[in-house]
Amino acid sequence: MTLQDLLDHFNQGLPLKAGDPVHKVLVKYSNEAMRITAELNSAYHEPAKVRQLISRLIGKEVDRTFMMFPPFNSDFGKNITLGKNVFINAGCKFQDQGGINIGDGALIGHNVVLATVNHGLNPAQRHWNFVAPITIGKNVWIGANATVLQGVTIGDDAVVAAGAVVTKDVPARTVVGGVPAKVIRQITEDEFQ
Numbered sequence: 001m002t003l004q005d006l007l008d009h010f011n012q013g014l015p016l017k018a019g020d021p022v023h024k025v026l027v028k029y030s031n032e033a034m035r036i037t038a039e040l041n042s043a044y045h046e047p048a049k050v051r052q053l054i055s056r057l058i059g060k061e062v063d064r065t066f067m068m069f070p071p072f073n074s075d076f077g078k079n080i081t082l083g084k085n086v087f088i089n090a091g092c093k094f095q096d097q098g099g100i101n102i103g104d105g106a107l108i109g110h111n112v113v114l115a116t117v118n119h120g121l122n123p124a125q126r127h128w129n130f131v132a133p134i135t136i137g138k139n140v141w142i143g144a145n146a147t148v149l150q151g152v153t154i155g156d157d158a159v160v161a162a163g164a165v166v167t168k169d170v171p172a173r174t175v176v177g178g179v180p181a182k183v184i185r186q187i188t189e190d191e192f193q
Helices: 003-011 021-041 047-058
Strands: 072-074 080-082 090-097 101-102 113-115 134-136 146-148 174-177 184-185
Touching: 003 021, 021 047, 021 072, 047 080, 134 146
Parallel strands: 072 090, 080 101, 090 113, 101 134, 113 146
Antiparallel strands: 174 184
16 A cells, blocks of 8 residues: 555545554554654744755645744645645644645634544444545635634635634635634625725
């Protein structure tokens, strides 16, 4: 079993059960993610070093315009894609087994949780991982302490209010807030001037 086999498994939306061959690969990469994020979070690093560590974590080069303020945690790391001019503030936690794709210009506030994994309601499946991707469009702003759950797409130029819990797709150019998040208003053309 390879990393690509695991990514294919996740990206097909297949459940993951403890003891499966793919689970062993996940454990290997989860431990790698813990090592890299421990290094990231253990001391101050210049922005270039932060980019280098995040590139190691996700397994691909991040753009030189990417910026992050640690601490940061990820339970897997290898299913994250970051656009250009993305900023991730301190204290964020990404559960990325299902895939997290963050578009150009996105701003991720303090302590945001992106959770692509869920567990079965049936007690026999409680320890299974069920995954679905999170897609964050271009120029999205996610406020502090918001949580975005599996399978959610946030449209371009949308805003997620601080503390919101996003359980459903967010249309482009809207502001959502609350628990669960609901549309508060549209962002008008005048606001784009």
